[in-house]
Every structure is written in structure tokens, then in C-alpha cells.
Amino acid sequence: MQQIHAPETIAENADIGGFDRGELPRRRFRWLRRIGLFVAGLVLVGMVSQVVLDWRDGRNHPAPGEMVQLSDGRGIHVQLSGMDNDGPLVILEAGAGSFSSQWAWVQQEISETAPVLSYDRAGLGWSDGPAGGRTAQAATSDLAEVLADLELEGPYLLVGHSFGAVFSRMFASAHPEDVAGLVLVDPAHEEQFDRFPAMGDTTAANAMRILSRVGLFRLLRPFDSFGEAMPAQAFAQWRSVAYTTRYADAQAEEASHLIHDVSPWFTAQDRHLGDNPLVVLQAGDAEWPDHGMKDLQHELVAHSTNSRFEAVPGADHVGIVTYEEHAALVSAAITDLIATTEDSR
Numbered sequence: 001m002q003q004i005h006a007p008e009t010i011a012e013n014a015d016i017g018g019f020d021r022g023e024l025p026r027r028r029f030r031w032l033r034r035i036g037l038f039v040a041g042l043v044l045v046g047m048v049s050q051v052v053l054d055w056r057d058g059r060n061h062p063a064p065g066e067m068v069q070l071s072d073g074r075g076i077h078v079q080l081s082g083m084d085n086d087g088p089l090v091i092l093e094a095g096a097g098s099f100s101s102q103w104a105w106v107q108q109e110i111s112e113t114a115p116v117l118s119y120d121r122a123g124l125g126w127s128d129g130p131a132g133g134r135t136a137q138a139a140t141s142d143l144a145e146v147l148a149d150l151e152l153e154g155p156y157l158l159v160g161h162s163f164g165a166v167f168s169r170m171f172a173s174a175h176p177e178d179v180a181g182l183v184l185v186d187p188a189h190e191e192q193f194d195r196f197p198a199m200g201d202t203t204a205a206n207a208m209r210i211l212s213r214v215g216l217f218r219l220l221r222p223f224d225s226f227g228e229a230m231p232a233q234a235f236a237q238w239r240s241v242a243y244t245t246r247y248a249d250a251q252a253e254e255a256s257h258l259i260h261d262v263s264p265w266f267t268a269q270d271r272h273l274g275d276n277p278l279v280v281l282q283a284g285d286a287e288w289p290d291h292g293m294k295d296l297q298h299e300l301v302a303h304s305t306n307s308r309f310e311a312v313p314g315a316d317h318v319g320i321v322t323y324e325e326h327a328a329l330v331s332a333a334i335t336d337l338i339a340t341t342e343d344s345r
Helices: 023-060 100-110 136-149 164-174 203-213 216-220 232-242 245-267 293-303 324-343
Strands: 066-069 075-081 089-093 116-119 156-161 179-185 278-283 307-312
Touching (some): 066 136, 089 164, 164 245, 179 324, 203 216
Parallel strands (some): 179 278
16 A cells, blocks of 8 residues: 655754754854844943043042041042131032032132132042941031141131032031031032932932943043033043042942931931021022922021022023133122121121
8 A cells, every 4th residue: 555645844844945944043143142242342341441541530630639638547638729818718518429620610719819628528539438438427527527637727618519508508517616607509408309209319320330330431421511611620630530430439329328318417407507697599590400499499598597599690500610600600609708707707
């Protein structure tokens, strides 16, 4: 009897029309492997470039001021100018994640008539990292130790920008007898994260940490637009720090502490400044996002019986200190307050 064979199915046929059923997966794997190796190569190049460029910038732009060694061995970077002038020492406190270079225009102007100190909080700018955390309370203690080490006695006129205004107010609460007055420049508020939780989103800061490790933050340079209006030398110094991995880490860590630590600290304090002179300057650019901050800034005026509120027309939150024309108005407010404190003696 003749045997009848059923036609072979595709599944049973290893090679039909010259097509190997295993060839497509193998091709896909080869392409995925090539793409993976290419991406890994780019990441490796980015990481090595970041390390090399961090080192280069550190060598080309050493600390422009002087390092003050604290009792625990850490160095805090300070810039002093106008020290031969009379009057209260003006202490410039930079905003969250920022450092002394941002004050270049203001420090230059004020130093012509008064002594001025700007400094970098632990881990920022050219200061060493913190030994026991990056809390606002620790920063206030560091500043007090710096002033004692340099034998710079009060009264002090405290000037704080953004969250630097919170640091300045904390110092004033801890050392009320040493404070001649305060100028809060487009200030943050200790309750802003409680009242507006969306403002406490740290996604961008954490993303910056990741991008900085593979060199992408240096490549994108998103901060240049914030600093390019500064004096050329200060901008070069600022730029040499702002795209380092160390800076990205410090900025994210400080932001996290501010979100969680500041409000509870102020809750237990008497926030009123008595009759200490207080000036609150607000960025007057109507197009700059508000996020409810303008109302909170108005609340700060009530913390002193001797206060006033002023708007800086056309200034945004960062440009109020980095653009020369806006910084000039900030300097004028500081100078006016110095004159007020001297007249009251």
C-alpha cells in the first residue's frame, strides 16, 4: 500500500525558502547589543569627561576668597571686602543651592561704603562638605563660628536672597543682640512647603544629580541664563562650580533639608523681630511665576514694627541679584538701611 505523507508545517520545517526561523531573533539581539554597547560607551565617556572637567575647573578657578577653618576641621569659604569702612558688617546670604558669587554686583557696590562678607554654606561653592548634616541650623552655627574666628563683632546687617532670607532670619533669632537690621530679597517663607506642597517637589534636583554624573548637565548648561549677567570674572567662577557633581549633590541635599527642617524650627520660635529695621524686596516681574509667594512675602513685613516693603520693577527671582540694574536697587536698599541704623545710634 502506498504511504501518504502529510505536508510539512512551517513549525516542522527548519528552513523554508532559505529563511531560518532563528535568524530574526538573532538579528534583534545583535542590534540591541550594539545599541547597548553604544549607550554604555557614551555613558562611560560622559562620566570620565565629568571627572576630568570637574578637576580642571577646580584647578583653574580656586577659591577667590579665604578659607576659615572651623573647630571640626572643615573649611568655610568667605569673601571679605570694604573692611576699612565703618558701619555694621553686611552679611550676604545666598539662596538655596547658591553661593557667594551670586552677590558680585551687590558686594562690589556695598563695599565702597561698608564692610561686606559673603560666604558659601557647607558643601556649596568652595566650602567643605558638612560634618553633621546640611540643616539650616547647622549653617547658622557655622556662620556664627566663622564670625567669631575672624573676630568680626556685631552689629550685623543681614541680607538674604530667596531661602537665604530664611537663614538670615534664623541667625537673627539666635543672635538678636547682634543684629542691626535685615534686608530680605525676594524672600522664601518657612511655611511655603506646608502651604504649597507642590513647591517641595525635588524631582528636578534629583535628576540634576543623575545627569551631572554622566556629563549631560555640563553639556546642557541650563544655569547659564541665570548667571550670564553677572560680572565676567564672577560668572566664570560661578560656572566652574555650578556644573560639578559635588555641587549637584550639595544642592539636592540642602533642598531636602530645607523642605523638612525649617518649618518645625520656626514653629518653636518667636518670629517677631521687634523694632529691628526690616526691608522686604519683591521681584516685580509680573510674568515670573508666583506660586503664592507674593502673599507670603507680604506676611514677612509684619515680623517687625519698623519695616517696609518695596518692589524691584522688572526683576525676576534670580535676576534681582545677578543683573546689574536690579542689583543696584538692592544695594540702594541696603545703603539706606545702613544710614537708618547709624542715625538711630
